[in-house]
Amino acid sequence: MKIVVCINHVPDTETKVKVGTDGKTIDKAGVNYMLNPYDEFAIEAALQLKEKFGGETLVMSLGGDAHKETLRKALAMGIEKAILLKDDSIRDSYSIAKALAEEIRTLSADCILFGKQSIDYYNEEIPGLVAEFLGLPSVSVVVRININNGKVICEREIEGGHEVVETKIPLVMAAQKGLNEPRYPSLKGIMAAKTKPIEERQAATASSYVEVLTMHKPPPKQPGKIIGTDVNAVPELIRLLREEAKVL
Amino acid sequence: MKILAFAEQREGKFKKSAFEVTQAARRIADQLEAEVATLVVGDRIEKILPELAAYGVSRVLIVQDSRLHFYSTTVYAKILYEIAQREQASVLLLPASQMGKDLAPRLAAKLEAGIAADCVALKVENGEIIATRPVYAGKALVDVRVSSLIKIFTLRPNVFTASPMNGTALAVEQISIDLNESDFTSKVTEVKVSEGRPDVTEASIIVSGGRGMKGPENFHLIEKLADVLGAAVGASRAVVDAGWRPHDEQVGQTGKTVSPTLYIACGISGAVQHLAGMSSSKYIVAINKDKDAPIFQVADYGIVGDVFEIVPALTEELKRTLNK
Ligand SMILES: Cc1cc2nc3c(=O)[nH]c(=O)nc-3n(C[C@H](O)[C@H](O)[C@H](O)COP(=O)(O)OP(=O)(O)OC[C@H]3O[C@@H](n4cnc5c(N)ncnc54)[C@H](O)[C@@H]3O)c2cc1C
Ligand SMILES: Nc1ncnc2c1ncn2[C@@H]1O[C@H](COP(=O)(O)O)[C@@H](O)[C@H]1O
Numbered sequence: 244m245k246i247v248v249c250i251n252h253v254p255d256t257e258t259k260v261k262v263g264t265d266g267k268t269i270d271k272a273g274v275n276y277m278l279n280p281y282d283e284f285a286i287e288a289a290l291q292l293k294e295k296f297g298g299e300t301l302v303m304s305l306g307g308d309a310h311k312e313t314l315r316k317a318l319a320m321g322i323e324k325a326i327l328l329k330d331d332s333i334r335d336s337y338s339i340a341k342a343l344a345e346e347i348r349t350l351s352a353d354c355i356l357f358g359k360q361s362i363d364y365y366n367e368e369i370p371g372l373v374a375e376f377l378g379l380p381s382v383s384v385v386v387r388i389n390i391n392n393g394k395v396i397c398e399r400e401i402e403g404g405h406e407v408v409e410t411k412i413p414l415v416m417a418a419q420k421g422l423n424e425p426r427y428p429s430l431k432g433i434m435a436a437k438t439k440p441i442e443e444r445q446a447a448t449a450s451s452y453v454e455v456l457t458m459h460k461p462p463p464k465q466p467g468k469i470i471g472t473d474v475n476a477v478p479e480l481i482r483l484l485r486e487e488a489k490v491l
Numbered sequence: 492m493k494i495l496a497f498a499e500q501r502e503g504k505f506k507k508s509a510f511e512v513t514q515a516a517r518r519i520a521d522q523l524e525a526e527v528a529t530l531v532v533g534d535r536i537e538k539i540l541p542e543l544a545a546y547g548v549s550r551v552l553i554v555q556d557s558r559l560h561f562y563s564t565t566v567y568a569k570i571l572y573e574i575a576q577r578e579q580a581s582v583l584l585l586p587a588s589q590m591g592k593d594l595a596p597r598l599a600a601k602l603e604a605g606i607a608a609d610c611v612a613l614k615v616e617n618g619e620i621i622a623t624r625p626v627y628a629g630k631a632l633v634d635v636r637v638s639s640l641i642k643i644f645t646l647r648p649n650v651f652t653a654s655p656m657n658g659t660a661l662a663v664e665q666i667s668i669d670l671n672e673s674d675f676t677s678k679v680t681e682v683k684v685s686e687g688r689p690d691v692t693e694a695s696i697i698v699s700g701g702r703g704m705k706g707p708e709n710f711h712l713i714e715k716l717a718d719v720l721g722a723a724v725g726a727s728r729a730v731v732d733a734g735w736r737p738h739d740e741q742v743g744q745t746g747k748t749v750s751p752t753l754y755i756a757c758g759i760s761g762a763v764q765h766l767a768g769m770s771s772s773k774y775i776v777a778i779n780k781d782k783d784a785p786i787f788q789v790a791d792y793g794i795v796g797d798v799f800e801i802v803p804a805l806t807e808e809l810k811r812t813l814n815k
Contacts, residue, residue: 254627256628256744256745256763256764256767257763258627258630259630260627260630260631262631267633269627269631280744280745281745335605336596336606337599337600337604337605337606337639340596340600362627362628362744362745363626363627364626365608365609365624365625365626365628365748366606366608366609367592367596367608367609368595368596368599368606368608369596370596371564371593371594371595371596371597371599371600372596372597372599372600374596374597375568375596375597375599375600375601376600380564380565380676380677381564381593381597381677382564382677383564383589383592383593384589384593386738398683399589400589400739401589401590401682402506402588402589402690402692402693403684403685403689403690403693404682404683404684404685405682405683406561406562406679406681406682406683407679407680407681407682407683408564408677408678408679408680409677409678409679409680410676410677410678411676419738420738420741420745420746421737421738421739451605452604452605452637452638452639452642453605453606453607453635453636453637453638454635454636454637454638455633455634455635456621456633456634456635456636457633457634458626458631458632458633459631459632459633459634460630460631460632461625461629461630461631461632461771464770464788464789466788467775467777467787467789467790467791467792467793468791468792468793469782469787469793469794469795470792470793470794471794471795471796472794472795472796473796473800473801474796474800474801474804476794476796476801477794477801477804477805477808478808480776480792480794480805481805481808481809481812483792484753484774484776484792485812488753488773488774488791488792490696490752490753490773490774491720491753491809491812491813
């Protein structure tokens with residue numbers, strides 16, 4: 244089985260967001276980056292599929308040189324090959340997906356795995372776009388994968404339950420938390436990753452259709468009221484919720 | 492100019508987002524002097540259509556087929572695509588629900604359209620739609636414009652208001668779309684419904700528990716409070732990772748993003764990653780024994796106290812006041 248995993252490099256979750264001088268993007272000073280958390284589930288799923296069916300795994304990221312760090316982490320977890328689709332420009336999801344799809348098209352992969360979403364822009368778009376560009380079925384927010392003789396039964400999370408999806412390979416899937424427990428890179432894996440090559444290629448150009456006009460901070464929240472320190476505060480809390488907030 | 496609004500239904504019941512999306516479409520259309528068509532897809536859906544009239548919908552397109560009882564990514568995407576083409580719609584509005592977020596990118600690729608995802612506000616400026624959407628887990632917002640000929644917007648549930656208004660006559664057009672077995676390359680064969688309580692992304696009240704609840708055996712306190720309020724149960728990542736609660740209850744940067752009218756955090760410290768998922772709640776109540784816990788920075792009302800005393804007392808008192 245040939246498995247491709249697409250991963251992203253994002254500011255870590257502790258980042259204090261400051262609007263940059265362009266007024267459209269964040270101020271990158273002092274920001275630490277990491278592998279997008281959902282993509283760890285995708286990498287783990289790829290490794291488990293390979294362990295079960297044999298074959299090869301490949302990880303791909305579109306972005307600047309900094310994305311190599313994230314590709315190395317995937318290699319350290321056990322992925323065999325990495326491709327960096329080099330591009331430093333600002334692109335929207337449509338454009339990123341188009342370039343990823345161009346590259347994936349040449350690979351004749353059976354499974355193309357993604358994380359559910361990037362935690363920087365929260366788009367949740369690239370997996371579906373890539374699937375449509377490639378004319379493949381897709382299962383988003385996947386929490387269970389079962390593949391047997393090319394027949395696939397997955398579960399995806401929906402509001403208040405799961406959908407059981409029947410589909411087939413080749414297939415695009417976008418991993419949700421709960422799918423698996425990502426492994427930690429072993430020391431051996433980390434050492435090996437240092438010497439594994441990262442292939443570099445120029446990303447295909449494509450149009451972007453979403454333009455950020457301004458970035459701004461949400462209005463600061465007024466500090467709230469401490470109503471009390473024991474059960475005596477309960478009636479007052481209910482009164483406030485009913486009369487002031489009017490939510491009960 | 493035409494706007495196509497997708498009104499989501501499942502199992503013959505409209506989602507609340509269906510009314511939010513159709514009313515947002517109406518408001519935008521009024522400003523752009525555009526027409527609106529609302530699309531409903533499913534099996535045996537005629538009986539629920541009158542509900543739309545009460546929300547100001549006048550023209551409804553329906554695609555009905557027994558094979559559409561369950562959702563299918565590939566088939567629904569095909570239907571929306573064909574309807575969008577037929578109507579020559581230049582703006583598509585969908586809910587940012589699990590269905591809408593699954594469909595939007597596939598449609599975008601088919602229609603060569605840009606998507607503004609998970610919008611929390613839409614406005615019209617110089618004849619153009621400007622969407623506001625949260626980024627970096629709500630730590631910032633961006634205003635975006637979509638420059639493709641066809642533009643797609645998905646709207647975050649629970650944010651856009653939908654209120655019943657003077658009903659107009661409903662014109663229903665049944666449209667048949669040729670569906671072949673080969674269109675069903677992915678299909679849902681079963682929906683496993685979780686028990687009783689509403690889902691965190693749809694609930695208007697959420698009661699969430701964190702590590703301060705001390706163990707899974709104490710979450711019945713959270714559940715009882717939730718049940719009195721008809722609320723969903725949420726959880727911090729710490730308790731989900733510990734296996735005390737299921738993944739689908741996790742609220743936060745790597746969990747669900749929620750916007751209820753009331754969020755009650757019990758024994759949750761309020762780490763940035765948790766706040767990321769819930770700070771856009773309309774009202775936040777925090778119950779925590781540590782007066783310096785960061786959750787109090789975002790809470791409208793706080794009680795500095797022991798969850799094991801406060802939560803049961805709150806449940807009992809609410810039962811009394813709400814007559815349950
Ligand atoms: C990449 C990444 C992603 C993450 N994503 C998420 C996410 O999506 N969601 C999320 O929630 N977290 C997330 N986290 C984890 C986050 O950083 C915190 O560790 C987590 O939210 C803490 O959960 P908690 O508040 O339940 O536990 P704690 O931080 O341990 O807080 C427990 C609180 O309970 C209080 N308490 C204890 N006993 C009592 C009592 N008897 N009565 C009243 N109060 C009491 C304590 O004062 C304390 O404030 C993420 C972290 C990382 C690194
Ligand atoms: N620049 C990128 N390069 C490769 N894969 C990406 C990139 N950006 C996003 N992805 C993948 O697409 C998924 C969804 O991202 P998004 O649509 O940006 O929310 C992520 O979890 C990654 O798996």
